[in-house]
Amino acid sequence: MHIKTTKCNRFCLVASVTNQEVFSRPEAQASFEALFRSFDPEVQFQYFRSFRRVRISFSDALAAAEARLRLHKTDFNGKEMRLYFAQSVHIGSPRLEPPKPEKQFLISPPASPPVGWEQSQDATPVINYDLLCAISKLGPGDKYELHTATPTTPSVVVHVCEDERGDSSAPDDSDQDDKPRPPRPKIIQTRRPDYSPGVKQ
Template sequence: MHIKTTKCNRFCLVASVTSLDVFHRHEAKTNFESLFRSFDPEVQFHYFRSFRRVRISFSDALAAAEARLRLHKTDFNGKEMRLYFAQVVPRLEPPKPEKQFLISPPASPPVGWEQSNDATPVINYDLLCAISKLGPGEKYELHTATPTTPSVVVHVYDSDHDEKSRPPRPKIIQTRPRHDNLRCLVRRDSEMV
């Protein structure tokens, strides 16, 4: 069986009050506070009406313990009152920085880093000359085939030949609307109304 242990604030009690008179009527509030002032005259009260709880802060831990022993499960205004020591809520801390990864690049380059020069482009002037001499529909072999590699051949695109092989596109002729059809549509709309 697992027992959950929590740290308690020895100076603070939480009263579970089922009687709503403590939150609404001044007389009930003063009667409630007088019960705890008999143990500690410097006691402070914090009312949480929506939770039906009252936080009672004592200046002495022994006074808080004695109030809990004597007043827990006692009758107040015809209802049972329960008292608990307030739990200490641990503060959340940010995670340890052992595995923090940078999302963006660093603001400055690392020590010893030098920018590399871009390589000059390689221009094959023989290839450019041969392509410029080609006419539409001709081909030029760049690499001859070997037993282990295929040949590389450049074919020049002929746009005139491509247009001649396609059938001509049909033209869309704009027609005028007939007035008889419009009158018929107007009559149908007026009949529907």
């Protein structure tokens, strides 16, 4: 697709009208159109009320230039009227072009990769062995400071949770026979609130 270019249309004027009567009253429209029909009897008008603009199409470029020269920044019903030449945008090719061949290999899976193209390998994950070693040496109830506190940041401390049996390591069969297991905590169900018929939903 080519880069768009903007060209000036010598046969069209765009009027910036702040007077709303031009868009609502036929009498105001007739007096507005009479200003431009004196330069070209075959002039055509298109009203865009939301944008407060009027597109004026002339059959002669000289008539459009003369109307712009004489009526630009003139008074119309107590409001200033400004005139500009309309611009036409040229984008280039009227149809959408396919992508260039050197970009087609990005389709997954690549239909026709270029010569020398290889699949990228995933990076190896970074493992902090010092941290793993320090955590493995911790016992129940111990803590390990990962980051020392500074005047602007807090410290980061890892606490090892207590095991239910009071031992973080898996006990042997002999230990299971000798040590009695503590009873599991009982889950207390939340009591339902009392129904009060006086409250209206």
